[in-house]
Amino acid sequence: MLEIRNLHVSAEGKEILRGIDLKVNPGEVHSIMGPNGSGKSTLAHVLSGREGYEITAGEVDFKGQDLLDMKPEERAREGVFLAFQYPVEIPGVNNTYFLRAALNAIRRHRGEEELDAMEFLRLARSKAKLLKMDQSLLSRPVNEGFSGGEKKRNEIFQMSILEPTLGILDETDSGLDIDALKIVSEGVNALRSPERAFVIVTHYQRLLEYIVPDFVHVLDRGRIVKSGDKTLALELEKRGYSWLREEAGEAQPVA
Amino acid sequence: MSTETDELQKLADEEYKYGFVTDIESEALPPGLSEDVIRLISSKKREPEWMLEWRLKAYHQWMKMKEPDWAFVTYPKIDYQDIVYYSAPKSKSDGPQSLDEIDPELLETYKKLGIPLEEQEVLAGVAVDAVFDSVSVATTFREKLGEQGIIFCPMSEALQEHPDLVRKYLGSVVPYSDNFFAALNSAVFSDGSFCYIPKGVRCPMELSTYFRINAAKTGQFERTLIVADEGSYVSYLEGCTAPMRDENQLHAAVVELVALKDATIKYSTIQNWYPGDDEGVGGIYNFVTKRGKCLGANSRISWTQVETGSAITWKYPSCILIGDNSKGEFYSVALTKKRQQADTGTKMIHIGKNTRSNIVSKGISAGHGQNTYRGLGKINKNAKNARNYTQCDSMLIGSECGAHTFPYIEIGNSTAHMEHEASTSKIGEDQIFYCQQRGLSAEDAVSMIVNGFCKEVFKELPMEFAVEAQKLLAVNLEGSVG
Ligand SMILES: Nc1ncnc2c1ncn2[C@@H]1O[C@H](COP(=O)(O)OP(=O)(O)OP(=O)(O)O)[C@@H](O)[C@H]1O
Numbered sequence: 135m136l137e138i139r140n141l142h143v144s145a146e147g148k149e150i151l152r153g154i155d156l157k158v159n160p161g162e163v164h165s166i167m168g169p170n171g172s173g174k175s176t177l178a179h180v181l182s183g184r185e186g187y188e189i190t191a192g193e194v195d196f197k198g199q200d201l202l203d204m205k206p207e208e209r210a211r212e213g214v215f216l217a218f219q220y221p222v223e224i225p226g227v228n229n230t231y232f233l234r235a236a237l238n239a240i241r242r243h244r245g246e247e248e249l250d251a252m253e254f255l256r257l258a259r260s261k262a263k264l265l266k267m268d269q270s271l272l273s274r275p276v277n278e279g280f281s282g283g284e285k286k287r288n289e290i291f292q293m294s295i296l297e298p299t300l301g302i303l304d305e306t307d308s309g310l311d312i313d314a315l316k317i318v319s320e321g322v323n324a325l326r327s328p329e330r331a332f333v334i335v336t337h338y339q340r341l342l343e344y345i346v347p348d349f350v351h352v353l354d355r356g357r358i359v360k361s362g363d364k365t366l367a368l369e370l371e372k373r374g375y376s377w378l379r380e381e382a383g384e385a386q387p388v389a
Numbered sequence: 390m391s392t393e394t395d396e397l398q399k400l401a402d403e404e405y406k407y408g409f410v411t412d413i414e415s416e417a418l419p420p421g422l423s424e425d426v427i428r429l430i431s432s433k434k435r436e437p438e439w440m441l442e443w444r445l446k447a448y449h450q451w452m453k454m455k456e457p458d459w460a461f462v463t464y465p466k467i468d469y470q471d472i473v474y475y476s477a478p479k480s481k482s483d484g485p486q487s488l489d490e491i492d493p494e495l496l497e498t499y500k501k502l503g504i505p506l507e508e509q510e511v512l513a514g515v516a517v518d519a520v521f522d523s524v525s526v527a528t529t530f531r532e533k534l535g536e537q538g539i540i541f542c543p544m545s546e547a548l549q550e551h552p553d554l555v556r557k558y559l560g561s562v563v564p565y566s567d568n569f570f571a572a573l574n575s576a577v578f579s580d581g582s583f584c585y586i587p588k589g590v591r592c593p594m595e596l597s598t599y600f601r602i603n604a605a606k607t608g609q610f611e612r613t614l615i616v617a618d619e620g621s622y623v624s625y626l627e628g629c630t631a632p633m634r635d636e637n638q639l640h641a642a643v644v645e646l647v648a649l650k651d652a653t654i655k656y657s658t659i660q661n662w663y664p665g666d667d668e669g670v671g672g673i674y675n676f677v678t679k680r681g682k683c684l685g686a687n688s689r690i691s692w693t694q695v696e697t698g699s700a701i702t703w704k705y706p707s708c709i710l711i712g713d714n715s716k717g718e719f720y721s722v723a724l725t726k727k728r729q730q731a732d733t734g735t736k737m738i739h740i741g742k743n744t745r746s747n748i749v750s751k752g753i754s755a756g757h758g759q760n761t762y763r764g765l766g767k768i769n770k771n772a773k774n775a776r777n778y779t780q781c782d783s784m785l786i787g788s789e790c791g792a793h794t795f796p797y798i799e800i801g802n803s804t805a806h807m808e809h810e811a812s813t814s815k816i817g818e819d820q821i822f823y824c825q826q827r828g829l830s831a832e833d834a835v836s837m838i839v840n841g842f843c844k845e846v847f848k849e850l851p852m853e854f855a856v857e858a859q860k861l862l863a864v865n866l867e868g869s870v871g
């Protein structure tokens with residue numbers, strides 16, 4: 135579904151991603167962990183088409199298409215969803231109205247019929263209930279004045295309505311309380327299916343107890359320095375990241 | 390990764406959607422202004438003698454006045470001798486009795502604008518007094534309104550049929566000596582609408598006039614007068630679009646509203662005249678004087694405007710609150726893009742006791758647009774317990790545009806309450822990206838954010854007008870990001 139090959143990305147003349155290779159098949163859940171500033175959000179942004187990055191080498195294939203050649207909204211309509219690390223506030227724009235416009239843009243793209251206000255409201259209510267989201271958030275302006283946790287929950291709420299094929303979650307767990315973490319994880323698990331894949335960026339192994347990943351990758355200084363299964367996350371939790379650098383230093387001569 | 394920017398540039402190059410010209414032969418005077426021209430205008434319209442005298446007084450006053458230069462706008466000097474002051478479509482002098490008699494080409498023009506008159510009559514129940522160039526050529530629903538004693542007709546006709554009413558109120562709110570442009574308008578006004586709602590009558594439909602500037606080099610000098618008698622209610626809509634032009638066109642209208650005891654007037658405007666090209670060439674100069682008098686106790690005047698067009702806008706719909714407990718309102722959305730300049734706002738003059746005024750102004754600047762809010766809240770010595778609330782928000786799209794706010798406050802009384810809130814925001818790239826990531830185009834994102842910003846004003850518009858306004862804003866914002 136997603137294949138990243140030798141991806142190099144810089145911003146403001148500084149190289150941030152230095153050769154990423156990653157293959158994600160339908161149905162898989164990949165977790166990306168790594169120290170602050172290692173490039174996790176940058177990877178998520180580049181995959182979803184944010185401006186301001188220079189791709190100096192490499193390619194990304196998404197469902198047989200050149201992902202990097204597509205506009206952000208085209209990627210979204212093709213099924214790429216990014217749950218933002220820092221969701222953006224859009225004052226004056228009603229949450230429900232916004233999401234219906236988004237869903238209908240995606241449905242139009244797929245050649246499906248648009249949902250009218252009533253149909254959408256029904257859908258939105260049922261999903262909100264699933265995520266135990268306060269209904270009043272539906273009628274408030276997008277993310278405006280939402281608490282940190284409410285914002286994160288709203289991201290997953292949006293994802294559950296837009297039903298993407300590739301969900302990229304950037305630190306969705308940070309800011310969520312213990313109960314919310316569980317509810318939100320259940321929301322994500324409910325979306326897991328053989329056609330759908332997830333890339334989950336997190337710092338904490340706790341989330342991965344709820345959303346059990348098939349693979350765990352460690353991103354450090356713009357490179358994936360180690361990949362493994364869910365036990366890698368446990369090991370990282372115990373030992374931190376420094377041992378990986380030592381290991382890498384032993385394995386390959388310092389350039 | 391500059392796909393977004395490219396896309397936006399492409400959209401920015403889109404032509405003005407309503408840029409087309411109707412080819413109707415016009416009967417026009419040669420350019421220039423003199424006493425003779427004024428006499429001619431007046432005689433063509435077979436006006437009463439007092440009207441001519443009033444026009445001439447205005448003309449002499451105007452000759453002594455100086456064009457104002459305090460507004461935050463710049464434009465080349467206007468040669469007033471190079472303007473045509475009268476032009477009328479060559480049609481029967483009697484005027485048409487029904488739409489069948491209207492020049493088909495004119496009707497076609499309206500269709501292009503998406504406002505077919507026939508449909509409007511039937512569907513919307515809107516009475517339309519269409520001003521084409523300087524003479525009204527279509528008037529509808531007159532009879533139905535007439536049943537309730539409502540007068541809604543071209544000003545030229547009102548001067549024939551209701552001269553006493555016109556004489557009593559014309560110039561009573563905006564005297565001919567008021568300002569340079571009002572004086573000019575008083576001297577040469579061509580036509581406009583007159584509206585009178587009798588005592589206790591609630592006007593059963595929105596009254597609507599579509600103004601349209603068409604003949605080349607024809608300055609438009611509309612004159613509108615609306616009088617709401619005791620306990621009456623009327624909602625009036627004014628909307629306009631204009632064909633593409635190479636030359637700047639002057640538009641200096643005057644609108645006067647009079648609300649007597651317990652009466653309410655709602656006046657809504659959508660203004661979409663040609664803004665000029667990317668360099669600002671060819672746009673309309675919109676120098677308008679609009680003012681309402683809340684004469685009677687408990688009367689209310691509410692201005693709502695959506696200003697998206699014109700190269701230059703100079704416009705301050707105001708309220709003079711004379712009657713005790715009277716209320717003035719001003720809700721405004723002004724969008725400037727390309728090289729557009731808007732200096733707009735309101736004056737609320739509190740004279741009566743317990744008078745209130747409410748101002749909500751939303752300025753949006755994109756491209757190289759310059760948007761100025763200029764507002765005066767004045768509370769007179771005797772206006773006990775007067776209250777004014779002003780909210781003034783600016784939104785910037787891009788980094789080449791500007792927003793300016795000039796609030797003036799004069800308080801002559803210690804019981805007055807004045808509240809002023811102001812904000813400036815910028816549509817951020819992160820907001821646009823967030824919307825795009827959910828599947829919306831950059832354009833849709835901007836129009837959604839801007840419409841959200843303007844919500845408080847749009848909700849003051851009649852339903853169909855609000856929908857129009859949103860569409861208009863979206864069309865006008867295409868290509869404004871980048
Ligand atoms: N537009 C930019 N211009 C300059 N530097 C940038 C830009 N975007 C990211 N960076 C830098 O690139 C590095 C990677 O940032 P990124 O946000 O991808 O890290 P991260 O792995 O998500 O970190 P965290 O765990 O703290 O969220 C950081 O050093 C950051 O400062």
Ligand SMILES: [Mg+2]
Binds near residue numbers: 304
């Ligand atoms: Mg990050």
